[in-house]
Amino acid sequence: MQRNQPAPLLEVDNLHCHFFTLDGVVRAVDGVSFSLQRGETLGIVGESGCGKSVTAMSILRLLPKGLGRIVDGSVKLEGRELTTLGDADMRSMRGHQVSMIFQEPMTSLNPVLTVGLQIAENVERHLNVGRKAAMERAVEMLRLVKIPDAERRVNDYPHQFSGGMRQRVMIAIALSCNPQVLIADEPTTALDVTIQAQILDLMLELKQKLNTAIIMITHDLGVIAETAQRVLVMYAGRKVEEAPVVELFQRPLHPYTQGLMRARPRLDVEAEEQGRRPRLQEIQGMVPALNRPILGCAFAPRCGYATDRCRSEAPGLTEPVPGHLVACWEATKIAGMGHA
Amino acid sequence: MTAPVLEVENLQKHFPIHKGLLRRQAGSVRAVDGVSFAVRAGETLGLVGESGCGKSTVGRAVLKLIDPTGGRILLDGEDVTELNAAGMWARRRRAQIVFQDPYSSLNPRLSAGAIVGEPLENYGLASGREKTNRVAKLFERVGLRADFMRKFPHEFSGGQRQRLGIARALSVGPALIVADEPVSALDVSVQAQVLNLLIDLQEELGLGYLFISHDLAVMRHISHRIAVMYLGRIVELADKRALFTRPLHPYTEALLSAAPIPDPTRQRKKLVLQGDVPSPANPPKGCHFHTRCPYAIARCKVEDPVLREALPGHQVACLRREAGPDALPLPA
Numbered sequence: 051m052q053r054n055q056p057a058p059l060l061e062v063d064n065l066h067c068h069f070f071t072l073d074g075v076v077r078a079v080d081g082v083s084f085s086l087q088r089g090e091t092l093g094i095v096g097e098s099g100c101g102k103s104v105t106a107m108s109i110l111r112l113l114p115k116g117l118g119r120i121v122d123g124s125v126k127l128e129g130r131e132l133t134t135l136g137d138a139d140m141r142s143m144r145g146h147q148v149s150m151i152f153q154e155p156m157t158s159l160n161p162v163l164t165v166g167l168q169i170a171e172n173v174e175r176h177l178n179v180g181r182k183a184a185m186e187r188a189v190e191m192l193r194l195v196k197i198p199d200a201e202r203r204v205n206d207y208p209h210q211f212s213g214g215m216r217q218r219v220m221i222a223i224a225l226s227c228n229p230q231v232l233i234a235d236e237p238t239t240a241l242d243v244t245i246q247a248q249i250l251d252l253m254l255e256l257k258q259k260l261n262t263a264i265i266m267i268t269h270d271l272g273v274i275a276e277t278a279q280r281v282l283v284m285y286a287g288r289k290v291e292e293a294p295v296v297e298l299f300q301r302p303l304h305p306y307t308q309g310l311m312r313a314r315p316r317l318d319v320e321a322e323e324q325g326r327r328p329r330l331q332e333i334q335g336m337v338p339a340l341n342r343p344i345l346g347c348a349f350a351p352r353c354g355y356a357t358d359r360c361r362s363e364a365p366g367l368t369e370p371v372p373g374h375l376v377a378c379w380e381a382t383k384i385a386g387m388g389h390a
Numbered sequence: 391m392t393a394p395v396l397e398v399e400n401l402q403k404h405f406p407i408h409k410g411l412l413r414r415q416a417g418s419v420r421a422v423d424g425v426s427f428a429v430r431a432g433e434t435l436g437l438v439g440e441s442g443c444g445k446s447t448v449g450r451a452v453l454k455l456i457d458p459t460g461g462r463i464l465l466d467g468e469d470v471t472e473l474n475a476a477g478m479w480a481r482r483r484r485a486q487i488v489f490q491d492p493y494s495s496l497n498p499r500l501s502a503g504a505i506v507g508e509p510l511e512n513y514g515l516a517s518g519r520e521k522t523n524r525v526a527k528l529f530e531r532v533g534l535r536a537d538f539m540r541k542f543p544h545e546f547s548g549g550q551r552q553r554l555g556i557a558r559a560l561s562v563g564p565a566l567i568v569a570d571e572p573v574s575a576l577d578v579s580v581q582a583q584v585l586n587l588l589i590d591l592q593e594e595l596g597l598g599y600l601f602i603s604h605d606l607a608v609m610r611h612i613s614h615r616i617a618v619m620y621l622g623r624i625v626e627l628a629d630k631r632a633l634f635t636r637p638l639h640p641y642t643e644a645l646l647s648a649a650p651i652p653d654p655t656r657q658r659k660k661l662v663l664q665g666d667v668p669s670p671a672n673p674p675k676g677c678h679f680h681t682r683c684p685y686a687i688a689r690c691k692v693e694d695p696v697l698r699e700a701l702p703g704h705q706v707a708c709l710r711r712e713a714g715p716d717a718l719p720l721p722a
């Protein structure tokens with residue numbers, strides 16, 4: 051996929067992040083690699099708890115101190131290693147070159163500061179402007195993310211906003227300094243679809259104007275389909291599949307990805323069957339505990355195709371179709387069967 | 391039809407706006423501005439609408455987690471509008487809520503097992519080993535490993551925390567659950583499990599759900615009827631099939647067209663809403679939607695439309711629908 055392409059803007063290589071808990075070491079991210087080009091949107095999907103947010107946080111080195119740590123691997127921005135960067139350099143990078151829209155706006159916003167100040171602080175720190183200009187920028191940003199009455203609302207506190215409005219405040223902060231890389235962790239989940247469409251357009255605009263690269267973490271396959279050029283599927287701390295977006299939707303190869311595609315309720319067909327709501331297709335079983343070694347393929351206990359080999363030996367990534375990576379022993383067979 | 395577990399008449403919630411050093415009240419935000427609906431036992435009423443239009447406020451006000459400014463609320467047929475906090479506490483066993491933001495609603499100092507078991511203990515429903523067993527069953531029901539009971543909220547992923555919230559709400563055997571975006575933090579496979587679970591529980595126990603979500607596919611799947619809100623008011627309320635196949639309100643039409651489609655080869659035709667989102671502190675005169683409505687005529691700017699039946703069981707608040715349910719011609 052990266053053949054004949056310029057050097058990537060962001061390169062994550064063999065990233066391992068562990069949490070050290072009373073219940074042992076949690077391998078939240080267990081050897082994830084990917085790269086990101088300027089102006090590209092990479093979608094990341096995967097089971098809840100599979101390490102998407104931890105991957106994102108470790109790029110920005112925001113794992114909770116003393117609990118979680120990058121234990122191996124490298125993260126490079128324009129060739130510059132971030133995992134060993136000094137704290138001061140990291141701080142000036144954060145919110146500026148690389149910024150993040152966090153998954154939980156209520157816990158990432160400061161409850162005792164007005165939203166205007168929170169946007170302004172970021173602007174002041176990185177763009178070298180005074181308070182007055184920064185506050186003007188804050189109003190402009192709130193308007194950009196469609197908060198009505200922005201001049202008045204800059205002086206409000208987070209609890210005075212609805213869930214979706216708080217999320218838009220987070221988006222305003224993240225976009226306020228024109229980042230090179232924007233990591234968006236479920237950025238539009240709390241928004242209605244009309245505002246979601248506007249926010250996604252806003253990100254697209256940023257991308258076209260400034261060539262910003264975006265990592266789009268979301269559970270919404272519709273958002274992935276509309277925004278991403280490439281998609282990475284994670285399961286239990288690992289990358290299990292990666293492909294260009296059309297390829298992934300037309301020919302998901304990993305049994306987990308196939309399960310995801312089937313589990314979604316449909317918008318375009320009537321859900322009722324003889325007056326009863328049909329059952330959605332679940333993926334049976336649960337994700338494995340990440341604090342114990344996983345023997346074989348992590349998905350094997352839930353997989354319809356699993357063989358003895360799957361249960362004893364972890365599959366590496368292969369490329370059964372050019373540009374389409376998958377970690378599954380049965381992938382070639384599944385690819386041969388066509389779309390399940 | 392079964393009896394309603396929740397009836398709401400002309401519900402209002404206004405938040406004061408304070409200004410200046412003395413924090414004098416300078417107006418109010420009409421977050422909920424006269425909303426009426428009912429949820430029957432065994433029924434899911436979906437509530438959709440623009441972010442900030444007042445859905446969560448409705449959800450909180452019906453359980454009196456915040457005090458309504460006006461209107462009447464009947465839980466299980468009993469008027470609870472005037473009940474005090476103690477009276478409400480006892481009723482809340484029958485009416486639980488699952489929140490939009492799972493993290494801030496979980497006590498960070500309690501283990502997951504204690505969080506789910508707390509209401510059982512508080513309402514005197516179970517204690518000791520019996521409680522532990524029931525909590526373990528609830529964990530299993532919502533798809534969490536029983537050994538997670540010892541973990542603390544910060545050790546869970548966003549989706550796992552949401553399942554904790556659902557387990558806790560279920561623990562006391564409610565008749566009504568207000569679910570405020572209960573599955574929006576979940577990946578689609580866990581979402582499928584939780585939606586199946588919610589439907590199973592509903593069919594088994596006759597639960598009524600007031601279900602708030604932005605995900606229209608989820609709405610179409612789980613709801614029986616759907617109410618669409620815009621700026622503090624219900625603008626359309628109908629059977630889900632009717633709503634999706636024949637939306638009558640221009641806002642509903644725009645909403646349905648904006649839903650992202652999980653097919654990268656398809657270009658969707660979005661009806662992009664023109665104009666800024668108006669503020670509920672200063673809503674437009676006449677129809678609240680007229681500033682962004684492609685079909686608005688002069689009358690819409692001055693006259694307030696009321697929610698009325700345009701087709702059997704299909705209510706809409708739109709002056710232009712007085713002419714009937716046929717396609718609206720754009721104004722000249």
Ligand SMILES: Nc1ncnc2c1ncn2[C@@H]1O[C@H](COP(=O)(O)OP(=O)(O)OP(=O)(O)O)[C@@H](O)[C@H]1O
Nearest residue numbers: 069078098099100101102103104545546547548549
């Ligand atoms: N502070 C922590 N202490 C211990 N374990 C943690 C901590 N934070 C996260 N984890 C674990 O790391 C794993 C990955 O979590 P992460 O938040 O990255 O999941 P996710 O893929 O973002 O899930 P979701 O889709 O639900 O947001 C989870 O299994 C979680 O339990």
Ligand SMILES: Nc1ncnc2c1ncn2[C@@H]1O[C@H](COP(=O)(O)OP(=O)(O)OP(=O)(O)O)[C@@H](O)[C@H]1O
Nearest residue numbers: 210211212213214405421441442443444445446447
């Ligand atoms: N405590 C409060 N003080 C002042 N205003 C508030 C308060 N809580 C909510 N509001 C306002 O009331 C309106 C409705 O908020 P609500 O949380 O009900 O919206 P919502 O429909 O749930 O939106 P979302 O989809 O974004 O969650 C918003 O304009 C919000 O700013």
Ligand SMILES: [Mg+2]
Nearest residue numbers: 102103153548
């Ligand atoms: Mg996450």
Ligand SMILES: [Mg+2]
Nearest residue numbers: 212213446490
């Ligand atoms: Mg809400």
